[in-house]
Amino acid sequence: xxxxxxxxxxxxxxxxxxxxxxxxxxxxxxxxxxxxxxxxxxxxxxxxxxxxxxxxxxxxxxxxxxxxxxxxxxxxxxxxxxxxxxxxxxxxxxxxxxxxxxxxxxxxxxxxxxxx
Amino acid sequence: xxxxxxxxxxxxxxxxxxxxxxxxxxxxxxxxxxxxxxxxxxxxxxxxxxxxxxxxxxxxxxxxxxxxxxxxxxxxxxxxxxxxxxxxxxxxxxxxxxxxxxxxxxxxxxxxx
Numbered sequence: 384x385x386x387x388x389x390x391x392x393x394x395x396x397x398x399x400x401x402x403x404x405x406x407x408x409x410x411x412x413x414x415x416x417x418x419x420x421x422x423x424x425x426x427x428x429x430x431x432x433x434x435x436x437x438x439x440x441x442x443x444x445x446x447x448x449x450x451x452x453x454x455x456x457x458x459x460x461x462x463x464x465x466x467x468x469x470x471x472x473x474x475x476x477x478x479x480x481x482x483x484x485x486x487x488x489x490x491x492x493x494x495x496x497x498x499x
Numbered sequence: 500x501x502x503x504x505x506x507x508x509x510x511x512x513x514x515x516x517x518x519x520x521x522x523x524x525x526x527x528x529x530x531x532x533x534x535x536x537x538x539x540x541x542x543x544x545x546x547x548x549x550x551x552x553x554x555x556x557x558x559x560x561x562x563x564x565x566x567x568x569x570x571x572x573x574x575x576x577x578x579x580x581x582x583x584x585x586x587x588x589x590x591x592x593x594x595x596x597x598x599x600x601x602x603x604x605x606x607x608x609x610x611x612x
Contacts, residue, residue, distance in 0.1 A: 425604040473542060486531055488600060490542035
């Protein structure tokens with residue numbers, strides 16, 4: 384979805400390095416999410432944010448941190464990358480409940496991260 | 500706890516035949532249910548959702564899904580498959596009072612010509 388962009392699209396890094404993945408959206412949504420996708424495991428939620436002052440841990444937050452710099456920007460950081468964090472990372476957004484759109488999420492194109 | 504099961508890792512169907520991709524769920528209270536599709540090297544695209552009302556939901560690209568509360572299922576269907584439907588399909592659930600979507604592990608649909 385062109386309304387949700389992620390940078391970089393691909394990244395190769397080394398064990399122990401700090402890395403930041405960035406997400407921007409022009410949909411005007413308050414809610415933003417970070418997922419990782421691993422083959423055979425589907426998508427798992429890392430962190431989510433319901434507004435600029437709200438940050439919540441998801442299913443697999445260990446080893447990750449996030450920052451919600453503005454309504455439109457939500458970044459994911461790996462403070463010290465390790466090889467099992469090699470995965471495809473997706474950012475997503477959704478509107479508020481009760482607005483009629485039923486809470487579906489809109490996904491960015493993904494960032495493929497490889498940790499050597 | 501919420502959960503979603505997609506019992507088939509892969510579904511194979513010939514072009515022109517009907518297809519079904521299965522999904523069952525577990526959630527407290529009434530669910531919101533979703534289907535997404537992922538094409539190679541792309542993000543997830545929303546296909547359809549069940550919120551309330553008619554149990555048969557119609558979505559994009561000719562897909563539909565039937566909500567069955569007694570069987571806690573939300574199977575994705577299409578009357579006539581196309582080769583271009585080949586992709587990875589994800590079912591997801593959210594409790595109406597909940598916050599986050601829970602995704603199944605995905606089912607690869609392969610449509611042969």
